[in-house]
Amino acid sequence: MDERKKGTRRRGEILEEAILHAAWEELSETGYTDMTMKSVATRAGTNKAVLYRRWDNKTELAIAAIHKYLPKITNDIPNTGSLRSDLCAYLHARVEPLRIIGVQTIRGLIMEPVVWRSIISSMPQIIERRSESKLTAAMAAILKNAELRGEISLEKLTPRIISLPLDLLQYELITKLEPVSDEVIEEIVDNIFIPLVHVQAGIIK
Template structure:
């Protein structure tokens, strides 16, 4: 938490920061506030204090809390469509699931845990929509394309390319975060692919 004198936790005076530097500090502070107080407890005042700046600096950029949180998530979440697929089904499944894991790591598991704990709140719905649009939906669509390619090439069984199968890996990652915490070990990621998806889709 920033000190009352307007300095950030590192001691840098917030009023001396400008432009992209200040914007990044605000977005980072938003993610930290989501982690510590959740969406329901997050306020523009709290984010400003965390960032070591004034509330006006937030309102010049974002009209309200929803816009700020959406921008913060967009800034840290990776882009699944930027992944270069190799053509090997196993490698591509691992690459796409790593993208989901990276999203978890970059947000300290915040988004997925908040979606669970605040699912009944409008906030939970809003955050779920952002994560769905940025990460889950494109990842699962790409996984489905990988499965379809495997079926066409005969390396996967007919029927393996289904929307249900495409959601299994991501669902298991989110389940791990919700129940075990945000750190997803490599062994768990490999197990999803080698022990679940490969046998499930094998011809």
């Protein structure tokens, strides 16, 4: 319902909250491609001019809504009792938010020039900080737990090997532009990473 019909006028954080919530609902129900500033304004009970005073375009609005409402990824270290289960749990946690966003919205946002420029410009910083990455540190912690349980040896595992599951996950996301399936995660763990770790440690399976 429009604010004028309601006889009230929302301002500041209350209005912004209503707009972001409307944008999130639009993304969830119709996807990024079909979302418009007008549809968000209508759902929020306001007008397009109010939206444009805060966000230059629907890309900025969509990203703001995703930042606000998408469940945050935790970097908790699984310790289930087996390396395989720990790896699967950790990789699943990385991609779950993307499943919530949905394929259509992911692809729509990626095709926006402003999003691509942001991704490209951030790549050098991502590479430079690789050794300090929380994700890489989490992988090392998962492998350390496995070593303490007597499953593997870390002695011959290089940083490149340790980060391999995350690299493969990232490759899948970039090339397919969709959330990684459970089957792909299990293939990364069962057919690529764990066999490689065993070979490096001289373990024959």
